[in-house]
Amino acid sequence: MSLSDKAALRLRSFPILAGGLLLTALAGCQVRPLYSDGPTGSTSVALASIEISEADDRVEQEVRNALIFLASRGAGEPVNPQYHLALNVSHRTMGVLFDTTDNDRDDDDAGAGRIVVKADYNLTKTATGETVRAGNRTAVALVDFPQQEFAKVRAIRDGENRAAKELAEIIGADIASALGR
Numbered sequence: 001m002s003l004s005d006k007a008a009l010r011l012r013s014f015p016i017l018a019g020g021l022l023l024t025a026l027a028g029c030q031v032r033p034l035y036s037d038g039p040t041g042s043t044s045v046a047l048a049s050i051e052i053s054e055a056d057d058r059v060e061q062e063v064r065n066a067l068i069f070l071a072s073r074g075a076g077e078p079v080n081p082q083y084h085l086a087l088n089v090s091h092r093t094m095g096v097l098f099d100t101t102d103n104d105r106d107d108d109d110a111g112a113g114r115i116v117v118k119a120d121y122n123l124t125k126t127a128t129g130e131t132v133r134a135g136n137r138t139a140v141a142l143v144d145f146p147q148q149e150f151a152k153v154r155a156i157r158d159g160e161n162r163a164a165k166e167l168a169e170i171i172g173a174d175i176a177s178a179l180g181r
Contacts, residue, residue, distance in 0.1 A: 046179040047071040047172075050123070051081035059117060059160050060089035066168030071175075083132065084124050085175070091117045091163070093156055095145065115141045115159035117167050123175055133178035139167035 050071050055061035064087060068077055095113045122134040141163035143155045 043176055043180040044073070046082070047176055048073070048075065049078045049080070049082040050085050050175070051078060051083065051126070052085045053087050055087075055089075057089075059091045059164055060087065062161055062164035063087065063089050063117070063119060063168050063171075066165050067172055070168060070172040081126055083179075084126050086122045086124070087171075088120045089117060089164075089167075090119075091115065091160060093143075093159075111145060113143050113145055113156075113159075115143060115156065115163050117141075117160065117163040119167055119171060121171055121175075123178065133175055135174060137167060137170045137174065139163040139170065141166070 048071060052064050052067055052071075055064045067085070067087070072078070093113060093115050095111075116138060117140075118136065118138045120136045123132045124130060125132060141159040143159035145152050145155060
């Protein structure tokens with residue numbers, strides 16, 4: 001066998017070797033539905049057994065209510081919880097666009113704004129106190145600020161509700177992925 005024959009053999013065997021390495025690497029990957037049965041049992045059953053800490057304000061209560069509904073599929077809070085979710089929610093409203101076209105006015109009124117709702121959470125097993133998942137997430141809702149004061153207050157409340165619901169869905173998916181492992 002000549003030197004050129006050995007080089008040609010190596011070039012022909014390279015794609016086979018690369019394919020084998022790729023298949024070996026992909027063998028460890030798995031894709032399955034978020035709420036399917038995992039190695040620890042049913043994710044839906046585990047989600048339904050989560051107790052969520054009491055809320056301190058209206059926005060935190062909105063996040064808590066949405067999480068309870070998502071976790072239990074509308075069945076309410078569990079009687080004998082296996083997990084405890086400590087939840088701390090903060091929110092803030094800020095203007096992002098200022099109308100400076102009206103020169104007769106001394107103040108700048110925000111024409112648009114954003115509501116930022118943040119949550120720190122810690123999911124622990126009730127029996128052992130072991131942390132299953134901890135993290136922080138943020139949701140943003142954009143709002144328009146009308147000139148009428150009541151409409152502005154209502155727009156802020158609607159934006160807080162939208163951001164709270166979005167935040168609950170993000171946290172719920174994060175917790176479901178942790179319980180599904």
